[in-house]
Structures are given as structure tokens and as C-alpha cells.
Amino acid sequence: MPTSIQHIASIVAPDASIIRTAHIEHLLTDSRKLVFPETSLFFALNTLSQNGHSYIKELSQKGVYNFVVNKQFDKSGYNNINFLVVDHVIDALQLIAKDHRAQFNYPVIGITGSNGKTIVKEWLAQLLSQQYHVVRSPRSYNSQIGVPLSVWEMSNQYNLGIFEAGISKKGE
Numbered sequence: 001m002p003t004s005i006q007h008i009a010s011i012v013a014p015d016a017s018i019i020r021t022a023h024i025e026h027l028l029t030d031s032r033k034l035v036f037p038e039t040s041l042f043f044a045l046n047t048l049s050q051n052g053h054s055y056i057k058e059l060s061q062k063g064v065y066n067f068v069v070n071k072q073f074d075k076s077g078y079n080n081i082n083f084l085v086v087d088h089v090i091d092a093l094q095l096i097a098k099d100h101r102a103q104f105n106y107p108v109i110g111i112t113g114s115n116g117k118t119i120v121k122e123w124l125a126q127l128l129s130q131q132y133h134v135v136r137s138p139r140s141y142n143s144q145i146g147v148p149l150s151v152w153e154m155s156n157q158y159n160l161g162i163f164e165a166g167i168s169k170k171g172e
Contacts, residue, residue, distance in 0.1 A: 001025075001103075001155050001156070002023035002024065002025050002039065003023065003024050003025075003100070004021075004022070004023055004024070005018055005021070005022040005023070005024060005041070005066055005082050005084075006018055006021075008024060008041065008084065008096055009082075009084050011092075011095050011096055011099050012068065012084055012086050012091075012092040012095050012096060013068075013084040013085055013086055013092070016082070016083070016084045016085065018082050019080055019081060019082055020065060020080055020081075020082060022038070022039070022065060022066050022082060023039060024039060024040070024041045024066060025039040025040075026039055026040040026041070027040075027041055027043065027093065027096070027148070027149055027152050028040045028041065028042045028043065028064070029042075029043050029045055029052070029093070029145055029149065031052075031055040031058065031059055034059065034062060034064065037059070037062050037063030037064045037065075038063055038064075038065065040064055040066065041066045041067070041068065042055070042056070042059055042064050042066065042067050042068070043067075043068045043089050043090075043092070043093050044056060044067060044068065044069045044070070044073065044089055045089050045090060045093075045145065046070070046089070052089070053069060053070070053073050056069070056073075056078075060078060060081055065080065065081050065082055066081075066082045066084075067081065067082065067083050067084070068083075068084045068086060068089050068092050068093070069083055069084070069085055069086070069089065070085070070086060070087070070088070070089055071085055071086070071087060073085070090144055090145065093145065093148045093149075094144070094147075094148050096148065096152075097147070097148030097149075097151040097152055098151075100151060100152055100154060101151050101154060103154075104154050104155075104156070104158075104161075106158065106159045106160055106161065107160055107161070108160075108161035108162070108163060109124065109160070109161065109162045109163070110163055110164075110165055111124075111162070111163070111164045111165070112164070112165050112166070112167065117140070117142055117164040117165075117166065118137075118139070118140040118142075118164060120164075121136055121137060121162050121163075121164045122136075124162055125162050128160060128162070132158075132159050132160035133157060133158045133159050133160070134158060134160050134161070134162055135153050135154050135155070135158040135160070135161050135162075136150070136161070136162040136163065137150040137162070137163045137164050138150065138153075140164065140166075141164075142163075142164040142165050142166035143166060143168065144168075147163060147164075147165050150163050151163065
């Protein structure tokens, strides 16, 4: 279900200046998983081992024109690129998923806990697939990044969602 870059900007970066029209179908957090450049929105996440901003040049050369970046990123030298500038890239990813989830009225089951989330999710999906069209977390996408990516998969073709969510640190 494509979402306009203008709508996404209104959620996370209301002051963004959109250079080109785009309809986003894919949320991308790993440059190695690029398949559909023109319909992808790349989130330049900073992790303990990587800085997602260092992949922007390479991705733009491969045809990605939509990026969510933090305020410290220097956008000069990039033409015809949509940059949504935010305080925290991961928060923007989560806000976009929250907005996407609000578009659907079907029930969602959330599975949390210390152990067994993935197997319980898979069992439930298998059991309930006789009665429902189930969208679920792929593999064990249960992190602060994985949950929004899973929720983004929701669409009108489903009538039940099953997602797992892990907690990795206090206060998460």
C-alpha cells in the first residue's frame, strides 16, 4: 500500500521540503537489502557498529531518492533527493509504523516475553490461518527496528496481525 512522501513528512518532519514526488512502499534500514530503489525510504540509523548516514551516497547512486536523516547530516551536494530531517531516526521509523497501523481496524495480537516469542507467533499464525488472513513478523523481527518494519507489512489483504516484541533494556 503506497504512502506518499508528503504524508510521511507530515508525520515526522512537517517542515521538510519535498523535492520530488514519491510513493513509498518499502522501508529500508539495511542498504544491502535494497530491491526497489524508487519506492524505498531509507532510515539512516546509527547503531553501536554502523552509521546509516555513511550509506546515503551509495544508495542515491543506486536510485534511492528518499531518506530519513538526523539533523547533523550535511545534505549539501545532493540534488533531487528528499531528506526528512528528524531529531531521532528510530523515533521517526516508529511514528510512521504507528500511523500505518492506525489505517487498519483488524485485531492485532502482540507477543512479548523473555523466551519463545517466535515459536508462539508461528504456532498461532499456523493455527489461525484456517480462519484468518494473517500478517506476522517475519522471522524474529522483535526489536525497536523490527517491530515497525513488521507493522509496515499490514495491508487490506489481511484481517489479523500477529507481532512479537522483545525488550532489550530497561525502560524500552
